[in-house]
Amino acid sequence: MTPLRLVFMGTPDFAVPSLAALIEAGHQVVCAYSQPPRPAGRGQQVQKSPVHRFAEEHGIPVRTPKSLRNAEAQAEFADLKADVAVVAAYGLILPQPILDAPRLGCVNVHGSLLPRWRGAAPIQRSILAGDAETGITIMQMDIGLDTGAMLSKEAVAITPATTASSLHDELAALGARMIAPALEGLAAGTLAAVPQPEEGVTYAAKLTREDGRLDWTQPAAYVERQVRALTPWPGCWFDAANGERIKVLAAESATGGGTPGTLLDERLTVACADGAVRLVKVQRPGKAPVDGAAFLRGFALAVGQPVSAPVSTEAVAD
Structure with a gap:
Protein backbone atom coordinates (compact mmCIF):
# COMPACT_ATOMS: atom_id res chain seq x y z
CA MET A 1 0.00 0.00 0.00
CA THR A 2 0.99 3.62 -0.37
CA PRO A 3 2.63 4.78 2.88
CA LEU A 4 0.42 7.05 4.93
CA ARG A 5 1.44 10.30 6.54
CA LEU A 6 0.44 9.72 10.14
CA VAL A 7 0.59 11.04 13.66
CA PHE A 8 1.00 8.61 16.56
CA MET A 9 -0.52 9.44 19.95
CA ALA A 15 1.54 1.68 22.84
CA VAL A 16 5.17 1.11 21.81
CA SER A 34 2.72 11.72 24.36
CA GLN A 35 2.02 12.71 27.94
CA PRO A 36 4.52 15.23 29.36
CA PRO A 37 7.57 13.90 31.25
CA ARG A 38 6.73 13.26 34.90
CA PRO A 39 8.51 12.22 38.10
CA ALA A 40 8.71 8.43 38.38
CA GLY A 41 10.53 5.69 40.25
CA ARG A 42 12.05 5.70 43.72
CA GLY A 43 14.09 8.84 43.07
CA GLN A 44 11.13 10.64 41.51
CA GLN A 45 13.32 11.75 38.64
CA VAL A 46 11.47 13.38 35.75
CA GLN A 47 11.23 10.79 32.98
CA LYS A 48 9.97 10.75 29.43
CA SER A 49 7.24 8.23 28.60
CA PRO A 50 8.08 4.96 26.82
CA VAL A 51 6.51 6.27 23.58
CA HIS A 52 8.42 9.54 23.91
CA ARG A 53 11.74 7.71 24.26
CA PHE A 54 11.02 5.24 21.46
CA ALA A 55 9.97 7.98 19.05
CA GLU A 56 13.09 10.03 19.73
CA GLU A 57 15.27 6.95 19.22
CA HIS A 58 13.72 6.66 15.75
CA GLY A 59 14.10 10.31 14.83
CA ILE A 60 10.42 11.18 15.19
CA PRO A 61 9.58 14.65 16.57
CA VAL A 62 7.64 14.48 19.86
CA ARG A 63 5.08 16.88 21.26
CA THR A 64 3.86 16.73 24.87
CA PRO A 65 1.01 19.22 25.32
CA LYS A 66 -0.84 19.18 28.62
CA SER A 67 -4.11 19.71 26.75
CA LEU A 68 -5.43 19.69 23.19
CA ARG A 69 -8.39 21.91 23.96
CA ASN A 70 -6.77 25.23 23.04
CA ALA A 71 -6.80 26.70 19.55
CA GLU A 72 -3.01 26.89 19.29
CA ALA A 73 -2.52 23.16 19.95
CA GLN A 74 -5.31 22.31 17.51
CA ALA A 75 -3.79 24.51 14.80
CA GLU A 76 -0.36 22.91 15.30
CA PHE A 77 -1.94 19.46 14.97
CA ALA A 78 -3.85 20.42 11.80
CA ASP A 79 -0.66 21.86 10.26
CA LEU A 80 0.83 18.35 10.26
CA LYS A 81 -1.62 17.50 7.44
CA VAL A 86 -3.25 6.38 15.45
CA VAL A 87 -4.05 6.54 19.16
CA ALA A 88 -3.03 3.92 21.75
CA ALA A 89 -3.37 4.62 25.48
CA TYR A 90 -2.57 8.30 24.98
CA GLY A 91 -4.31 9.64 28.07
CA LEU A 92 -5.72 12.93 26.78
CA ILE A 93 -9.23 13.64 25.51
CA LEU A 94 -9.27 14.43 21.79
CA PRO A 95 -11.64 17.34 21.06
CA GLN A 96 -13.61 17.42 17.82
CA PRO A 97 -11.14 19.65 15.90
CA ILE A 98 -8.39 17.09 16.55
CA LEU A 99 -10.65 14.19 15.50
CA ASP A 100 -11.58 16.01 12.30
CA ALA A 101 -8.09 17.15 11.24
CA PRO A 102 -6.64 13.97 9.65
CA ARG A 103 -8.06 12.98 6.27
CA LEU A 104 -8.99 9.49 7.52
CA GLY A 105 -9.74 10.55 11.08
CA CYS A 106 -8.30 9.14 14.31
CA VAL A 107 -8.01 5.39 14.85
CA ASN A 108 -7.71 3.85 18.32
CA VAL A 109 -6.03 0.60 19.43
CA HIS A 110 -8.25 -0.36 22.38
CA GLY A 111 -7.55 -3.24 24.78
CA SER A 112 -10.98 -4.92 24.94
CA LEU A 113 -13.72 -6.37 22.77
CA LEU A 114 -15.93 -3.31 22.53
CA PRO A 115 -18.52 -2.39 23.64
CA ARG A 116 -17.39 -4.36 26.72
CA TRP A 117 -14.93 -2.45 28.90
CA ARG A 118 -14.93 1.04 27.51
CA GLY A 119 -12.72 3.31 29.58
CA ALA A 120 -9.45 3.48 31.44
CA ALA A 121 -8.64 -0.01 32.77
CA PRO A 122 -10.03 -2.67 30.39
CA ILE A 123 -7.22 -5.20 30.91
CA GLN A 124 -7.55 -5.35 34.67
CA ARG A 125 -11.34 -5.18 34.71
CA SER A 126 -11.69 -8.10 32.30
CA ILE A 127 -9.63 -10.37 34.57
CA LEU A 128 -11.32 -9.12 37.73
CA ALA A 129 -14.77 -9.83 36.28
CA ASP A 146 -14.63 4.54 23.30
CA THR A 147 -17.96 4.73 21.45
CA GLY A 148 -16.70 4.89 17.86
CA ALA A 149 -17.41 2.45 15.05
CA MET A 150 -15.24 -0.69 14.91
CA LEU A 151 -12.84 -1.47 12.08
CA SER A 152 -11.59 -4.85 13.33
CA LYS A 153 -11.60 -7.09 16.41
CA GLU A 154 -9.59 -10.10 17.55
CA ALA A 155 -10.09 -12.09 20.75
CA VAL A 156 -7.67 -13.77 23.16
CA ALA A 157 -8.53 -16.20 25.95
CA ILE A 158 -8.27 -15.30 29.62
CA THR A 159 -7.05 -18.42 31.43
CA PRO A 160 -6.62 -19.20 35.15
CA ALA A 161 -2.96 -18.28 34.67
CA THR A 162 -3.58 -14.92 33.00
CA THR A 163 -2.21 -11.92 34.88
CA ALA A 164 -2.52 -8.22 34.14
CA SER A 165 1.13 -8.20 33.06
CA SER A 166 0.84 -11.19 30.72
CA LEU A 167 -2.42 -9.94 29.22
CA HIS A 168 -0.98 -6.45 28.77
CA ASP A 169 1.91 -7.85 26.74
CA GLY A 189 -11.98 1.78 1.32
CA THR A 190 -12.21 -2.00 1.71
CA LEU A 191 -12.72 -2.01 5.48
CA ALA A 192 -16.09 -0.74 6.63
CA ALA A 193 -16.50 0.66 10.14
CA VAL A 194 -19.28 -1.15 12.02
CA PRO A 195 -21.19 0.71 14.76
CA GLN A 196 -20.90 -0.79 18.22
CA PRO A 197 -23.96 -2.69 19.46
CA GLU A 198 -26.04 -0.90 22.06
CA GLU A 199 -26.22 -3.99 24.27
CA GLY A 200 -23.31 -5.26 26.32
CA VAL A 201 -21.76 -1.92 27.21
CA THR A 202 -19.61 -1.93 30.36
CA TYR A 203 -17.21 0.67 31.74
CA ALA A 204 -13.70 -0.05 32.99
CA ALA A 205 -13.39 2.55 35.72
CA LYS A 206 -9.97 3.94 36.54
CA LEU A 207 -8.19 1.95 39.23
CA THR A 208 -7.33 3.35 42.66
CA ARG A 209 -5.14 2.00 45.46
CA GLU A 210 -8.25 1.11 47.43
CA ASP A 211 -9.25 -1.35 44.69
CA GLY A 212 -6.30 -3.46 45.85
CA ARG A 213 -7.62 -4.01 49.40
CA LEU A 214 -8.31 -7.73 49.82
CA ASP A 215 -11.73 -8.49 51.27
CA TRP A 216 -11.90 -11.97 52.73
CA THR A 217 -15.74 -11.81 52.74
CA GLN A 218 -15.56 -12.18 48.96
CA PRO A 219 -15.43 -15.65 47.36
CA ALA A 220 -11.94 -17.12 47.08
CA ALA A 221 -12.20 -17.15 43.28
CA TYR A 222 -12.70 -13.39 43.29
CA VAL A 223 -9.79 -12.73 45.66
CA GLU A 224 -7.50 -14.87 43.50
CA ARG A 225 -8.58 -12.96 40.37
CA GLN A 226 -8.07 -9.69 42.23
CA VAL A 227 -4.40 -10.52 42.79
CA ARG A 228 -3.89 -11.52 39.15
CA ALA A 229 -5.72 -8.45 37.88
CA LEU A 230 -4.28 -5.77 40.13
CA THR A 231 -0.60 -6.73 40.28
CA PRO A 232 1.56 -4.71 39.78
CA TRP A 233 -0.85 -1.75 39.79
CA PRO A 234 -2.44 -0.73 42.08
CA GLY A 235 -1.21 -3.78 43.96
CA CYS A 236 -3.12 -5.98 46.41
CA TRP A 237 -2.76 -5.74 50.17
CA PHE A 238 -4.25 -6.21 53.61
CA ASP A 239 -3.58 -4.48 56.90
CA ALA A 240 -2.29 -6.89 59.53
CA ALA A 241 -3.28 -6.61 63.18
CA ASN A 242 0.09 -5.04 64.04
CA GLY A 243 -0.59 -2.20 61.62
CA GLU A 244 1.71 -3.36 58.84
CA ARG A 245 0.37 -3.18 55.29
CA ILE A 246 1.19 -6.52 53.70
CA LYS A 247 1.47 -6.66 49.92
CA VAL A 248 0.17 -9.79 48.22
CA LEU A 249 2.08 -10.43 45.00
CA ALA A 250 0.73 -13.88 44.09
CA ALA A 251 -2.10 -16.10 45.27
CA GLU A 252 -3.92 -19.29 44.34
CA SER A 253 -7.20 -20.93 45.19
CA ALA A 254 -6.94 -23.57 47.94
CA THR A 255 -9.11 -26.09 49.71
CA GLY A 256 -10.54 -25.37 53.12
CA GLY A 257 -12.89 -22.90 54.71
CA GLY A 258 -13.86 -21.15 57.90
CA THR A 259 -14.61 -17.71 59.20
CA PRO A 260 -13.55 -15.26 56.45
CA GLY A 261 -10.08 -13.88 57.16
CA THR A 262 -8.96 -16.75 59.40
CA LEU A 263 -5.49 -18.26 58.92
CA LEU A 264 -6.04 -21.94 58.08
CA ASP A 265 -2.52 -23.37 57.95
CA GLU A 266 1.21 -22.62 58.07
CA ARG A 267 1.35 -21.99 54.31
CA LEU A 268 -0.62 -18.75 54.68
CA THR A 269 -3.97 -20.09 53.48
CA VAL A 270 -6.81 -17.73 54.36
CA ALA A 271 -10.50 -18.55 54.58
CA CYS A 272 -12.82 -16.56 52.33
CA ALA A 273 -16.60 -16.37 52.09
CA ASP A 274 -16.57 -19.35 49.75
CA GLY A 275 -13.43 -21.50 49.88
CA ALA A 276 -9.93 -20.31 50.66
CA VAL A 277 -6.98 -18.62 49.02
CA ARG A 278 -3.29 -19.35 49.59
CA LEU A 279 -1.06 -16.26 49.59
CA VAL A 280 1.87 -17.56 47.57
CA LYS A 281 4.11 -14.49 47.67
CA VAL A 282 3.84 -11.60 50.11
CA GLN A 283 5.94 -8.63 51.14
CA ARG A 284 6.26 -6.73 54.42
CA PRO A 285 7.14 -3.03 54.35
CA GLY A 286 10.84 -2.57 53.60
CA LYS A 287 11.40 -6.32 53.21
CA ALA A 288 11.99 -8.62 50.25
CA PRO A 289 9.10 -10.72 48.87
CA VAL A 290 8.83 -14.19 50.45
CA ASP A 291 6.54 -17.20 50.23
CA GLY A 292 3.71 -17.63 52.70
CA ALA A 293 5.48 -20.13 54.93
CA ALA A 294 8.57 -17.90 55.25
CA PHE A 295 6.37 -14.94 56.06
CA LEU A 296 4.69 -16.79 58.93
CA ARG A 297 8.03 -17.92 60.38
CA GLY A 298 8.90 -14.27 60.93
CA PHE A 299 5.46 -12.96 61.86
CA ALA A 300 3.46 -13.41 65.07
CA LEU A 301 0.36 -15.02 63.59
CA ALA A 302 -1.07 -18.38 64.63
CA VAL A 303 -3.39 -20.75 62.80
CA GLY A 304 -6.98 -19.90 63.74
CA GLN A 305 -6.31 -16.18 64.14
CA PRO A 306 -7.54 -13.46 61.75
CA VAL A 307 -4.83 -12.31 59.34
CA SER A 308 -6.21 -8.79 59.03
CA ALA A 309 -6.96 -6.00 61.42
CA PRO A 310 -10.69 -5.17 61.53
CA VAL A 311 -11.66 -2.65 58.87
CA SER A 312 -12.77 0.57 60.56
CA THR A 313 -16.43 1.38 60.05
CA GLU A 314 -16.40 4.58 62.06
CA ALA A 315 -18.23 7.44 60.40
CA VAL A 316 -16.08 10.31 59.29
CA ALA A 317 -17.19 13.61 60.77
CA ASP A 318 -18.26 16.26 58.31
Missing part, protein backbone atom coordinates in the same frame (compact mmCIF):
# COMPACT_ATOMS: atom_id res chain seq x y z
CA GLY A 10 0.39 7.20 22.89
CA THR A 11 2.18 7.16 26.22
CA PRO A 12 2.89 3.85 28.06
CA ASP A 13 4.63 0.59 27.15
CA PHE A 14 1.35 -0.76 25.75
CA PRO A 17 4.65 -2.11 19.77
CA SER A 18 1.97 -0.38 17.67
CA LEU A 19 4.31 2.52 16.90
CA ALA A 20 7.07 0.06 16.03
CA ALA A 21 4.72 -1.83 13.69
CA LEU A 22 3.75 1.35 11.86
CA ILE A 23 7.39 2.27 11.34
CA GLU A 24 8.12 -1.29 10.16
CA ALA A 25 5.21 -1.09 7.69
CA GLY A 26 6.86 1.91 6.06
CA HIS A 27 4.43 4.62 7.09
CA GLN A 28 5.70 8.17 7.51
CA VAL A 29 5.26 9.00 11.20
CA VAL A 30 5.58 12.78 11.06
CA CYS A 31 5.05 13.37 14.77
CA ALA A 32 4.38 11.54 18.03
CA TYR A 33 2.23 12.96 20.81
CA ALA A 82 -1.78 13.87 8.49
CA ASP A 83 -3.70 11.22 6.58
CA VAL A 84 -4.57 9.54 9.87
CA ALA A 85 -3.80 9.65 13.59
CA GLY A 130 -13.83 -13.40 35.39
CA ASP A 131 -14.30 -12.89 31.64
CA ALA A 132 -13.41 -15.89 29.48
CA GLU A 133 -11.91 -13.71 26.77
CA THR A 134 -10.95 -10.19 25.82
CA GLY A 135 -9.04 -8.77 22.89
CA ILE A 136 -8.23 -5.76 20.75
CA THR A 137 -10.65 -3.52 18.92
CA ILE A 138 -9.38 -1.14 16.25
CA MET A 139 -11.88 1.70 16.34
CA GLN A 140 -12.64 4.86 14.42
CA MET A 141 -12.72 7.49 17.17
CA ASP A 142 -15.57 9.88 17.84
CA ILE A 143 -16.22 12.37 20.61
CA GLY A 144 -17.58 9.74 23.04
CA LEU A 145 -15.66 7.53 25.45
CA GLU A 170 -0.30 -10.18 24.71
CA LEU A 171 -2.73 -7.41 23.82
CA ALA A 172 0.03 -4.92 23.04
CA ALA A 173 1.51 -7.41 20.57
CA LEU A 174 -1.92 -8.19 19.10
CA GLY A 175 -2.69 -4.50 18.59
CA ALA A 176 0.63 -4.10 16.81
CA ARG A 177 -0.24 -6.95 14.43
CA MET A 178 -3.70 -5.54 13.73
CA ILE A 179 -3.06 -1.83 13.21
CA ALA A 180 -1.25 -1.84 9.85
CA PRO A 181 -3.82 -4.09 8.07
CA ALA A 182 -6.62 -1.95 9.52
CA LEU A 183 -5.06 1.22 8.15
CA GLU A 184 -4.55 -0.44 4.78
CA GLY A 185 -8.22 -1.40 4.60
CA LEU A 186 -9.34 2.02 5.78
CA ALA A 187 -7.22 3.84 3.22
CA ALA A 188 -8.31 1.54 0.40
Whole structure:
Protein backbone atom coordinates (compact mmCIF):
# COMPACT_ATOMS: atom_id res chain seq x y z
CA MET A 1 0.00 0.00 0.00
CA THR A 2 0.99 3.62 -0.37
CA PRO A 3 2.63 4.78 2.88
CA LEU A 4 0.42 7.05 4.93
CA ARG A 5 1.44 10.30 6.54
CA LEU A 6 0.44 9.72 10.14
CA VAL A 7 0.59 11.04 13.66
CA PHE A 8 1.00 8.61 16.56
CA MET A 9 -0.52 9.44 19.95
CA GLY A 10 0.39 7.20 22.89
CA THR A 11 2.18 7.16 26.22
CA PRO A 12 2.89 3.85 28.06
CA ASP A 13 4.63 0.59 27.15
CA PHE A 14 1.35 -0.76 25.75
CA ALA A 15 1.54 1.68 22.84
CA VAL A 16 5.17 1.11 21.81
CA PRO A 17 4.65 -2.11 19.77
CA SER A 18 1.97 -0.38 17.67
CA LEU A 19 4.31 2.52 16.90
CA ALA A 20 7.07 0.06 16.03
CA ALA A 21 4.72 -1.83 13.69
CA LEU A 22 3.75 1.35 11.86
CA ILE A 23 7.39 2.27 11.34
CA GLU A 24 8.12 -1.29 10.16
CA ALA A 25 5.21 -1.09 7.69
CA GLY A 26 6.86 1.91 6.06
CA HIS A 27 4.43 4.62 7.09
CA GLN A 28 5.70 8.17 7.51
CA VAL A 29 5.26 9.00 11.20
CA VAL A 30 5.58 12.78 11.06
CA CYS A 31 5.05 13.37 14.77
CA ALA A 32 4.38 11.54 18.03
CA TYR A 33 2.23 12.96 20.81
CA SER A 34 2.72 11.72 24.36
CA GLN A 35 2.02 12.71 27.94
CA PRO A 36 4.52 15.23 29.36
CA PRO A 37 7.57 13.90 31.25
CA ARG A 38 6.73 13.26 34.90
CA PRO A 39 8.51 12.22 38.10
CA ALA A 40 8.71 8.43 38.38
CA GLY A 41 10.53 5.69 40.25
CA ARG A 42 12.05 5.70 43.72
CA GLY A 43 14.09 8.84 43.07
CA GLN A 44 11.13 10.64 41.51
CA GLN A 45 13.32 11.75 38.64
CA VAL A 46 11.47 13.38 35.75
CA GLN A 47 11.23 10.79 32.98
CA LYS A 48 9.97 10.75 29.43
CA SER A 49 7.24 8.23 28.60
CA PRO A 50 8.08 4.96 26.82
CA VAL A 51 6.51 6.27 23.58
CA HIS A 52 8.42 9.54 23.91
CA ARG A 53 11.74 7.71 24.26
CA PHE A 54 11.02 5.24 21.46
CA ALA A 55 9.97 7.98 19.05
CA GLU A 56 13.09 10.03 19.73
CA GLU A 57 15.27 6.95 19.22
CA HIS A 58 13.72 6.66 15.75
CA GLY A 59 14.10 10.31 14.83
CA ILE A 60 10.42 11.18 15.19
CA PRO A 61 9.58 14.65 16.57
CA VAL A 62 7.64 14.48 19.86
CA ARG A 63 5.08 16.88 21.26
CA THR A 64 3.86 16.73 24.87
CA PRO A 65 1.01 19.22 25.32
CA LYS A 66 -0.84 19.18 28.62
CA SER A 67 -4.11 19.71 26.75
CA LEU A 68 -5.43 19.69 23.19
CA ARG A 69 -8.39 21.91 23.96
CA ASN A 70 -6.77 25.23 23.04
CA ALA A 71 -6.80 26.70 19.55
CA GLU A 72 -3.01 26.89 19.29
CA ALA A 73 -2.52 23.16 19.95
CA GLN A 74 -5.31 22.31 17.51
CA ALA A 75 -3.79 24.51 14.80
CA GLU A 76 -0.36 22.91 15.30
CA PHE A 77 -1.94 19.46 14.97
CA ALA A 78 -3.85 20.42 11.80
CA ASP A 79 -0.66 21.86 10.26
CA LEU A 80 0.83 18.35 10.26
CA LYS A 81 -1.62 17.50 7.44
CA ALA A 82 -1.78 13.87 8.49
CA ASP A 83 -3.70 11.22 6.58
CA VAL A 84 -4.57 9.54 9.87
CA ALA A 85 -3.80 9.65 13.59
CA VAL A 86 -3.25 6.38 15.45
CA VAL A 87 -4.05 6.54 19.16
CA ALA A 88 -3.03 3.92 21.75
CA ALA A 89 -3.37 4.62 25.48
CA TYR A 90 -2.57 8.30 24.98
CA GLY A 91 -4.31 9.64 28.07
CA LEU A 92 -5.72 12.93 26.78
CA ILE A 93 -9.23 13.64 25.51
CA LEU A 94 -9.27 14.43 21.79
CA PRO A 95 -11.64 17.34 21.06
CA GLN A 96 -13.61 17.42 17.82
CA PRO A 97 -11.14 19.65 15.90
CA ILE A 98 -8.39 17.09 16.55
CA LEU A 99 -10.65 14.19 15.50
CA ASP A 100 -11.58 16.01 12.30
CA ALA A 101 -8.09 17.15 11.24
CA PRO A 102 -6.64 13.97 9.65
CA ARG A 103 -8.06 12.98 6.27
CA LEU A 104 -8.99 9.49 7.52
CA GLY A 105 -9.74 10.55 11.08
CA CYS A 106 -8.30 9.14 14.31
CA VAL A 107 -8.01 5.39 14.85
CA ASN A 108 -7.71 3.85 18.32
CA VAL A 109 -6.03 0.60 19.43
CA HIS A 110 -8.25 -0.36 22.38
CA GLY A 111 -7.55 -3.24 24.78
CA SER A 112 -10.98 -4.92 24.94
CA LEU A 113 -13.72 -6.37 22.77
CA LEU A 114 -15.93 -3.31 22.53
CA PRO A 115 -18.52 -2.39 23.64
CA ARG A 116 -17.39 -4.36 26.72
CA TRP A 117 -14.93 -2.45 28.90
CA ARG A 118 -14.93 1.04 27.51
CA GLY A 119 -12.72 3.31 29.58
CA ALA A 120 -9.45 3.48 31.44
CA ALA A 121 -8.64 -0.01 32.77
CA PRO A 122 -10.03 -2.67 30.39
CA ILE A 123 -7.22 -5.20 30.91
CA GLN A 124 -7.55 -5.35 34.67
CA ARG A 125 -11.34 -5.18 34.71
CA SER A 126 -11.69 -8.10 32.30
CA ILE A 127 -9.63 -10.37 34.57
CA LEU A 128 -11.32 -9.12 37.73
CA ALA A 129 -14.77 -9.83 36.28
CA GLY A 130 -13.83 -13.40 35.39
CA ASP A 131 -14.30 -12.89 31.64
CA ALA A 132 -13.41 -15.89 29.48
CA GLU A 133 -11.91 -13.71 26.77
CA THR A 134 -10.95 -10.19 25.82
CA GLY A 135 -9.04 -8.77 22.89
CA ILE A 136 -8.23 -5.76 20.75
CA THR A 137 -10.65 -3.52 18.92
CA ILE A 138 -9.38 -1.14 16.25
CA MET A 139 -11.88 1.70 16.34
CA GLN A 140 -12.64 4.86 14.42
CA MET A 141 -12.72 7.49 17.17
CA ASP A 142 -15.57 9.88 17.84
CA ILE A 143 -16.22 12.37 20.61
CA GLY A 144 -17.58 9.74 23.04
CA LEU A 145 -15.66 7.53 25.45
CA ASP A 146 -14.63 4.54 23.30
CA THR A 147 -17.96 4.73 21.45
CA GLY A 148 -16.70 4.89 17.86
CA ALA A 149 -17.41 2.45 15.05
CA MET A 150 -15.24 -0.69 14.91
CA LEU A 151 -12.84 -1.47 12.08
CA SER A 152 -11.59 -4.85 13.33
CA LYS A 153 -11.60 -7.09 16.41
CA GLU A 154 -9.59 -10.10 17.55
CA ALA A 155 -10.09 -12.09 20.75
CA VAL A 156 -7.67 -13.77 23.16
CA ALA A 157 -8.53 -16.20 25.95
CA ILE A 158 -8.27 -15.30 29.62
CA THR A 159 -7.05 -18.42 31.43
CA PRO A 160 -6.62 -19.20 35.15
CA ALA A 161 -2.96 -18.28 34.67
CA THR A 162 -3.58 -14.92 33.00
CA THR A 163 -2.21 -11.92 34.88
CA ALA A 164 -2.52 -8.22 34.14
CA SER A 165 1.13 -8.20 33.06
CA SER A 166 0.84 -11.19 30.72
CA LEU A 167 -2.42 -9.94 29.22
CA HIS A 168 -0.98 -6.45 28.77
CA ASP A 169 1.91 -7.85 26.74
CA GLU A 170 -0.30 -10.18 24.71
CA LEU A 171 -2.73 -7.41 23.82
CA ALA A 172 0.03 -4.92 23.04
CA ALA A 173 1.51 -7.41 20.57
CA LEU A 174 -1.92 -8.19 19.10
CA GLY A 175 -2.69 -4.50 18.59
CA ALA A 176 0.63 -4.10 16.81
CA ARG A 177 -0.24 -6.95 14.43
CA MET A 178 -3.70 -5.54 13.73
CA ILE A 179 -3.06 -1.83 13.21
CA ALA A 180 -1.25 -1.84 9.85
CA PRO A 181 -3.82 -4.09 8.07
CA ALA A 182 -6.62 -1.95 9.52
CA LEU A 183 -5.06 1.22 8.15
CA GLU A 184 -4.55 -0.44 4.78
CA GLY A 185 -8.22 -1.40 4.60
CA LEU A 186 -9.34 2.02 5.78
CA ALA A 187 -7.22 3.84 3.22
CA ALA A 188 -8.31 1.54 0.40
CA GLY A 189 -11.98 1.78 1.32
CA THR A 190 -12.21 -2.00 1.71
CA LEU A 191 -12.72 -2.01 5.48
CA ALA A 192 -16.09 -0.74 6.63
CA ALA A 193 -16.50 0.66 10.14
CA VAL A 194 -19.28 -1.15 12.02
CA PRO A 195 -21.19 0.71 14.76
CA GLN A 196 -20.90 -0.79 18.22
CA PRO A 197 -23.96 -2.69 19.46
CA GLU A 198 -26.04 -0.90 22.06
CA GLU A 199 -26.22 -3.99 24.27
CA GLY A 200 -23.31 -5.26 26.32
CA VAL A 201 -21.76 -1.92 27.21
CA THR A 202 -19.61 -1.93 30.36
CA TYR A 203 -17.21 0.67 31.74
CA ALA A 204 -13.70 -0.05 32.99
CA ALA A 205 -13.39 2.55 35.72
CA LYS A 206 -9.97 3.94 36.54
CA LEU A 207 -8.19 1.95 39.23
CA THR A 208 -7.33 3.35 42.66
CA ARG A 209 -5.14 2.00 45.46
CA GLU A 210 -8.25 1.11 47.43
CA ASP A 211 -9.25 -1.35 44.69
CA GLY A 212 -6.30 -3.46 45.85
CA ARG A 213 -7.62 -4.01 49.40
CA LEU A 214 -8.31 -7.73 49.82
CA ASP A 215 -11.73 -8.49 51.27
CA TRP A 216 -11.90 -11.97 52.73
CA THR A 217 -15.74 -11.81 52.74
CA GLN A 218 -15.56 -12.18 48.96
CA PRO A 219 -15.43 -15.65 47.36
CA ALA A 220 -11.94 -17.12 47.08
CA ALA A 221 -12.20 -17.15 43.28
CA TYR A 222 -12.70 -13.39 43.29
CA VAL A 223 -9.79 -12.73 45.66
CA GLU A 224 -7.50 -14.87 43.50
CA ARG A 225 -8.58 -12.96 40.37
CA GLN A 226 -8.07 -9.69 42.23
CA VAL A 227 -4.40 -10.52 42.79
CA ARG A 228 -3.89 -11.52 39.15
CA ALA A 229 -5.72 -8.45 37.88
CA LEU A 230 -4.28 -5.77 40.13
CA THR A 231 -0.60 -6.73 40.28
CA PRO A 232 1.56 -4.71 39.78
CA TRP A 233 -0.85 -1.75 39.79
CA PRO A 234 -2.44 -0.73 42.08
CA GLY A 235 -1.21 -3.78 43.96
CA CYS A 236 -3.12 -5.98 46.41
CA TRP A 237 -2.76 -5.74 50.17
CA PHE A 238 -4.25 -6.21 53.61
CA ASP A 239 -3.58 -4.48 56.90
CA ALA A 240 -2.29 -6.89 59.53
CA ALA A 241 -3.28 -6.61 63.18
CA ASN A 242 0.09 -5.04 64.04
CA GLY A 243 -0.59 -2.20 61.62
CA GLU A 244 1.71 -3.36 58.84
CA ARG A 245 0.37 -3.18 55.29
CA ILE A 246 1.19 -6.52 53.70
CA LYS A 247 1.47 -6.66 49.92
CA VAL A 248 0.17 -9.79 48.22
CA LEU A 249 2.08 -10.43 45.00
CA ALA A 250 0.73 -13.88 44.09
CA ALA A 251 -2.10 -16.10 45.27
CA GLU A 252 -3.92 -19.29 44.34
CA SER A 253 -7.20 -20.93 45.19
CA ALA A 254 -6.94 -23.57 47.94
CA THR A 255 -9.11 -26.09 49.71
CA GLY A 256 -10.54 -25.37 53.12
CA GLY A 257 -12.89 -22.90 54.71
CA GLY A 258 -13.86 -21.15 57.90
CA THR A 259 -14.61 -17.71 59.20
CA PRO A 260 -13.55 -15.26 56.45
CA GLY A 261 -10.08 -13.88 57.16
CA THR A 262 -8.96 -16.75 59.40
CA LEU A 263 -5.49 -18.26 58.92
CA LEU A 264 -6.04 -21.94 58.08
CA ASP A 265 -2.52 -23.37 57.95
CA GLU A 266 1.21 -22.62 58.07
CA ARG A 267 1.35 -21.99 54.31
CA LEU A 268 -0.62 -18.75 54.68
CA THR A 269 -3.97 -20.09 53.48
CA VAL A 270 -6.81 -17.73 54.36
CA ALA A 271 -10.50 -18.55 54.58
CA CYS A 272 -12.82 -16.56 52.33
CA ALA A 273 -16.60 -16.37 52.09
CA ASP A 274 -16.57 -19.35 49.75
CA GLY A 275 -13.43 -21.50 49.88
CA ALA A 276 -9.93 -20.31 50.66
CA VAL A 277 -6.98 -18.62 49.02
CA ARG A 278 -3.29 -19.35 49.59
CA LEU A 279 -1.06 -16.26 49.59
CA VAL A 280 1.87 -17.56 47.57
CA LYS A 281 4.11 -14.49 47.67
CA VAL A 282 3.84 -11.60 50.11
CA GLN A 283 5.94 -8.63 51.14
CA ARG A 284 6.26 -6.73 54.42
CA PRO A 285 7.14 -3.03 54.35
CA GLY A 286 10.84 -2.57 53.60
CA LYS A 287 11.40 -6.32 53.21
CA ALA A 288 11.99 -8.62 50.25
CA PRO A 289 9.10 -10.72 48.87
CA VAL A 290 8.83 -14.19 50.45
CA ASP A 291 6.54 -17.20 50.23
CA GLY A 292 3.71 -17.63 52.70
CA ALA A 293 5.48 -20.13 54.93
CA ALA A 294 8.57 -17.90 55.25
CA PHE A 295 6.37 -14.94 56.06
CA LEU A 296 4.69 -16.79 58.93
CA ARG A 297 8.03 -17.92 60.38
CA GLY A 298 8.90 -14.27 60.93
CA PHE A 299 5.46 -12.96 61.86
CA ALA A 300 3.46 -13.41 65.07
CA LEU A 301 0.36 -15.02 63.59
CA ALA A 302 -1.07 -18.38 64.63
CA VAL A 303 -3.39 -20.75 62.80
CA GLY A 304 -6.98 -19.90 63.74
CA GLN A 305 -6.31 -16.18 64.14
CA PRO A 306 -7.54 -13.46 61.75
CA VAL A 307 -4.83 -12.31 59.34
CA SER A 308 -6.21 -8.79 59.03
CA ALA A 309 -6.96 -6.00 61.42
CA PRO A 310 -10.69 -5.17 61.53
CA VAL A 311 -11.66 -2.65 58.87
CA SER A 312 -12.77 0.57 60.56
CA THR A 313 -16.43 1.38 60.05
CA GLU A 314 -16.40 4.58 62.06
CA ALA A 315 -18.23 7.44 60.40
CA VAL A 316 -16.08 10.31 59.29
CA ALA A 317 -17.19 13.61 60.77
CA ASP A 318 -18.26 16.26 58.31
